[in-house]
Amino acid sequence: MKIPVTLKVNGETYDLMIAPYRTLLDVLREEMRLTGSKKGCDAGDCGACTVLLDGKPVNACLVLAATAQDREILTIEGLARNGKLHPLQEAFVKEGAVQCGFCTPGILMSLKALLDTNPAPTLEEIKIAMAGNLCRCTGYSKMFKAVESLDRGM
Amino acid sequence: MSDYYAVGKSVSRVDAVTKVTGAAGYTADVMLPGMLYGKAKRSPHSHARIARIDTRRAEAFPGVRAVITAEDVPGILIGLRVRDVPLLARREVRFAGEKVAAVAAVDEETALEALDLIEMEYEERPALIDVTEAMKDGALLVHEALHTYSGLPKPVKETNVFFHETFSKGDIALGFAQADLVLEHAFTTQIVHQGYLEPHAAVVDIGPDGNVTVWSSDKVPFRVRSLMAEIIGIPITRVRVIPSFVGGDFGGKGMIFDEPLCYYLARKAGRPVKMVMSRQEEFLAASPRHPSIIRLKAGVTKAGAITAWEASALFDSGAYAAYKPQVGLGGTKKLAGTYRIPHVHIEGRYVYTHTAPCGHCRAPGDPQASFAVESFMDMIAANLKLDPFRFRWMNALEEGDLSPTGEPWKGINIKETMSAAVEKSGWGKAKPNKHYGIGIACAERPTGTGESSAVVIVNGDGSVNIISGASDPGTGARTVLCQIVSEALRVPMERITINLVDTDSAPYDQGAGGGRTTFVAGQSAYRAAMEVRKELVASAAKLLKCAPEQAQELIDVRDGFLFLKSEPAKRVSYAQAVKGAGKSQIMAEETFSCNQMEDTCFATHIAEVQVDPERGYVEVKRITAAHDIGFAINPAAAEGQIEGGIVQGIGFGLLEEIQRVDGKVTNPTLTDYKLCTPREAPEIITLLIEGAPGAGPFQAKSIGELPTCPIAPAVANAIFDAVGVRITDLPISGEKIVNALKESGPSGGKAVAAGKERADAV
Numbered sequence: 074m075k076i077p078v079t080l081k082v083n084g085e086t087y088d089l090m091i092a093p094y095r096t097l098l099d100v101l102r103e104e105m106r107l108t109g110s111k112k113g114c115d116a117g118d119c120g121a122c123t124v125l126l127d128g129k130p131v132n133a134c135l136v137l138a139a140t141a142q143d144r145e146i147l148t149i150e151g152l153a154r155n156g157k158l159h160p161l162q163e164a165f166v167k168e169g170a171v172q173c174g175f176c177t178p179g180i181l182m183s184l185k186a187l188l189d190t191n192p193a194p195t196l197e198e199i200k201i202a203m204a205g206n207l208c209r210c211t212g213y214s215k216m217f218k219a220v221e222s223l224d225r226g227m
Numbered sequence: 228m229s230d231y232y233a234v235g236k237s238v239s240r241v242d243a244v245t246k247v248t249g250a251a252g253y254t255a256d257v258m259l260p261g262m263l264y265g266k267a268k269r270s271p272h273s274h275a276r277i278a279r280i281d282t283r284r285a286e287a288f289p290g291v292r293a294v295i296t297a298e299d300v301p302g303i304l305i306g307l308r309v310r311d312v313p314l315l316a317r318r319e320v321r322f323a324g325e326k327v328a329a330v331a332a333v334d335e336e337t338a339l340e341a342l343d344l345i346e347m348e349y350e351e352r353p354a355l356i357d358v359t360e361a362m363k364d365g366a367l368l369v370h371e372a373l374h375t376y377s378g379l380p381k382p383v384k385e386t387n388v389f390f391h392e393t394f395s396k397g398d399i400a401l402g403f404a405q406a407d408l409v410l411e412h413a414f415t416t417q418i419v420h421q422g423y424l425e426p427h428a429a430v431v432d433i434g435p436d437g438n439v440t441v442w443s444s445d446k447v448p449f450r451v452r453s454l455m456a457e458i459i460g461i462p463i464t465r466v467r468v469i470p471s472f473v474g475g476d477f478g479g480k481g482m483i484f485d486e487p488l489c490y491y492l493a494r495k496a497g498r499p500v501k502m503v504m505s506r507q508e509e510f511l512a513a514s515p516r517h518p519s520i521i522r523l524k525a526g527v528t529k530a531g532a533i534t535a536w537e538a539s540a541l542f543d544s545g546a547y548a549a550y551k552p553q554v555g556l557g558g559t560k561k562l563a564g565t566y567r568i569p570h571v572h573i574e575g576r577y578v579y580t581h582t583a584p585c586g587h588c589r590a591p592g593d594p595q596a597s598f599a600v601e602s603f604m605d606m607i608a609a610n611l612k613l614d615p616f617r618f619r620w621m622n623a624l625e626e627g628d629l630s631p632t633g634e635p636w637k638g639i640n641i642k643e644t645m646s647a648a649v650e651k652s653g654w655g656k657a658k659p660n661k662h663y664g665i666g667i668a669c670a671e672r673p674t675g676t677g678e679s680s681a682v683v684i685v686n687g688d689g690s691v692n693i694i695s696g697a698s699d700p701g702t703g704a705r706t707v708l709c710q711i712v713s714e715a716l717r718v719p720m721e722r723i724t725i726n727l728v729d730t731d732s733a734p735y736d737q738g739a740g741g742g743r744t745t746f747v748a749g750q751s752a753y754r755a756a757m758e759v760r761k762e763l764v765a766s767a768a769k770l771l772k773c774a775p776e777q778a779q780e781l782i783d784v785r786d787g788f789l790f791l792k793s794e795p796a797k798r799v800s801y802a803q804a805v806k807g808a809g810k811s812q813i814m815a816e817e818t819f820s821c822n823q824m825e826d827t828c829f830a831t832h833i834a835e836v837q838v839d840p841e842r843g844y845v846e847v848k849r850i851t852a853a854h855d856i857g858f859a860i861n862p863a864a865a866e867g868q869i870e871g872g873i874v875q876g877i878g879f880g881l882l883e884e885i886q887r888v889d890g891k892v893t894n895p896t897l898t899d900y901k902l903c904t905p906r907e908a909p910e911i912i913t914l915l916i917e918g919a920p921g922a923g924p925f926q927a928k929s930i931g932e933l934p935t936c937p938i939a940p941a942v943a944n945a946i947f948d949a950v951g952v953r954i955t956d957l958p959i960s961g962e963k964i965v966n967a968l969k970e971s972g973p974s975g976g977k978a979v980a981a982g983k984e985r986a987d988a989v
Contacts, residue, residue, distance in 0.1 A: 094336075106258065108249070108253075108256035109248070111253070111255075112426075113425065113474075113506065114896070116897070116898070118896060118897035118898050119506075119897055148249070150250075152249075153248055158244070158247065158248070162247040165243070165247050166240070166244055166247055167239060168863070169237060169243075169703075169863035169864060171242075171246045172701035172702065173474045173475040173701025174242070174245075174251050174474070174701065175253065175424040175475060176424050178247075178249045199905075200905045201906070203904075204906050207902050207904060208424070209421075209424055209477065209902065210871045211871050212870030212871040212874035212911065213874065213905045213908040214870040214908065214911050
């Protein structure tokens with residue numbers, strides 16, 4: 074059985090017919106081909122699928138797509154605007170905070186949510202905001218440095 | 228050094244923008260029209276005979292397009308070196324998690340449901356779970372036909388010890404006779420997963436002509452090509468492997484996993500098939516780090532000189548040896564550390580058990596060896612009442628020494644890394660509080676060898692393409708190749724492009740692994756670029772009216788222009804030089820191959836920890852890591868390797884363990900298997916020690932694997948310094964610390980060996 078669901082993703086509206094048990098992650102990846110959100114565990118442990126739901130970071134693998142009806146969904150594909158990178162993305166590029174890149178979209182979304190409410194976070198606050206995201210490559214150091222390098226007045 | 232054009236600089240990665248925008252395509256992102264989803268059915272038993280498989284109900288399930296068992300795939304054994312693993316279990320399963328069948332269906336949910344409809348009847352057999360049991364005479368054999376397997380250095384029969392290697396130097400009996408004190412201890416290390424965030428994924432599409440296209444998360448596309456061609460029985464020209472970005476490797480992405488199953492499912496269903504391993508499957512049946520039992524015995528004089536060193540390691544290889552490109556592990560050779568020891572004897576044994584097959588994990592065998600050796604060094608120092616740094620310094624290798632196993636090494640600079648780490652850390656300084664501790668550990672690991680080829684093209688507009696099959700599982704290798712070519716041709720980085728190219732389009736590359744890419748692929752790219760440069764210079768000589776025999780000497784290049792050194796204002800662009808040569812592009816291809824190294828890379832790590840003796844909680848406050856790197860082509864990338872290796876090493880030391888009961892994994896999730904999160908990440912001070920001659924371009928050495936090696940012992944030694952307990956069984960959990968503290972009494976001041984036996988003076 075499929076049900077109609079309307080999702081608002083990165084400012085676009087999508088009318089979909091989907092099975093009610095499908096996760097937001099699977100629908101983003103497979104129905105919309107927005108594959109920037111990654112499936113690292115499908116259990117809410119790794120954070121690679123983090124997206125913003127009404128501005129708050131969530132694991133898209135733990136959200137049923139149907140429950141996100143009419144809510145504002147922001148994925149990594151919507152972070153850069155009009156071809157211009159978000160300052161966080163620029164800082165990640167500049168500071169060498171990206172290695173294999175698989176965790177990167179989720180971590181950027183967690184940090185975007187942090188900076189939206191707290192433009193000048195402490196290192197401890199950065200760590201807490203990223204605590205639901207795993208990265209095996211970087212040891213996190215350069216990610217912390219990237220956030221700390223941002224202009225705090227943004 | 229400062230006049231380099233492009234190397235020695237922390238330039239941004241060539242793929243960073245693609246990755247931060249979510250545009251980078253990984254194998255699981257590949258979607259083809261009509262694609263089916265495959266899932267594997269796995270054995271719940273550690274050892275059993277397969278009495279019956281009935282797939283009829285699964286085949287009849289709506290949405291299922293193909294079901295395969297061992298009957299549908301070739302009955303061959305495959306492996307990277309030792310060939311001992313079937314594509315699907317045939318008659319017998321040898322570990323819980325082994326694949327027995329696979330299903331392809333219209334979606335993943337249907338495939339998963341269909342798995343439950345495959346009826347399996349097993350006759351359970353006794354399982355060998357304990358490696359020491361597996362070694363005993365008369366033990367049940369994990370592989371009865373071992374003597375028929377290919378890939379072993381010599382045939383062995385009726386044993387589970389499929390490989391036994393030894394390394395010797397001097398006369399070990401004499402060395403012990405010269406000792407005032409002989410100490411002995413055993414160390415154990417656990418089984419850990421590589422922890423890459425991207426699970427294994429594969430997609431296979433079969434064309435109407437039978438040609439096969441493979442997308443794979445494997446880091447070695449050319450190996451995927453040759454293995455697939457061999458399995459299917461077609462020439463490699465009919466298999467094309469298209470690389471995607473690889474979401475982390477750490478040694479775990481070097482073997483094919485579901486690629487052959489995708490092929491046989493696709494063949495049966497007539498549609499492309501994708502398989503992605505779940506995180507649970509990753510923990511059950513990937514290719515984790517070998518657990519080990521390591522015994523060390525050292526003879527020392529009262530003054531602190533090491534006279535003899537005996538080591539033996541047992542590596543539990545699990546049910547198959549197929550997942551490692553060598554029969555043994557490089558770590559065995561590291562069992563005498565970085566010290567000048569006249570008499571050394573090392574033995575390594577690799578043993579089959581009915582558990583998940585182990586494979587390569589970042590510096591295979593080295594972190595195990597390093598934990599034992601560097602913990603033991605501190606234990607010996609404590610016994611001699613010597614400072615651990617001083618004891619290491621007295622015995623550390625120096626220029627002109629042979630390696631602990633008797634090889635000549637040039638450019639030994641372990642002491643420089645020791646001095647640098649001590650200077651920048653809290654070593655020798657007052658402790659901020661009672662339960663703060665500091666520990667040191669040293670390690671070495673050679674640059675990897677192998678074969679790579681690269682094509683460098685200067686196009687008609689002066690832009691540059693590098694065509695290389697070298698993979699970059701996140702290390703920054705492709706950026707480094709661009710920097711090397713940028714330096715050789717003096718062309719700005721932004722005019723150089725390196726794309727992911729398939730195995731039909733790129734020349735052969737052995738693939739990432741062993742810390743070889745900067746060296747081997749780097750040399751091939753450098754040499755190809757220099758060939759192109761020669762041709763550009765020869766062409767420009769005509770335009771600059773320079774005698775051809777003097778052109779290579781008199782003409783210089785910069786920013787994509789050629790000019791006489793004596794007349795730098797008069798310039799010829801690369802575009803003009805290409806045109807002047809009467810060509811549309813100037814291209815060179817170079818192959819570089821090296822199988823022997825005469826040097827190694829050294830490192831010293833110092834860990835500072837805070838231990839809560841009530842809960843046994845260890846907070847790693849700071850790591851100071853000094854690495855002998857030769858020359859850092861991209862310092863930020865090198866630091867990134869060190870920082871990542873350190874945090875992975877902390878996980879190995881304190882947190883990570885695939886736990887098993889009767890060989891069955893009990894914590895197959897990232898909730899219960901703890902990787903370090905951002906909150907466990909310590910402050911890291913990285914010190915890049917340049918100047919020793921490396922074999923890579925610009926004398927670079929390798930950096931990918933070594934950072935993982937000395938961390939666990941540095942942390943163990945720091946814990947001992949903080950609370951006086953010596954844990955010799957990894958991981959050092961809070962429980963082990965608390966229990967050891969209880970055993971040593973409330974003062975916590977006395978050393979306790981929590982391993983299998985105590986350090987014992989004779």
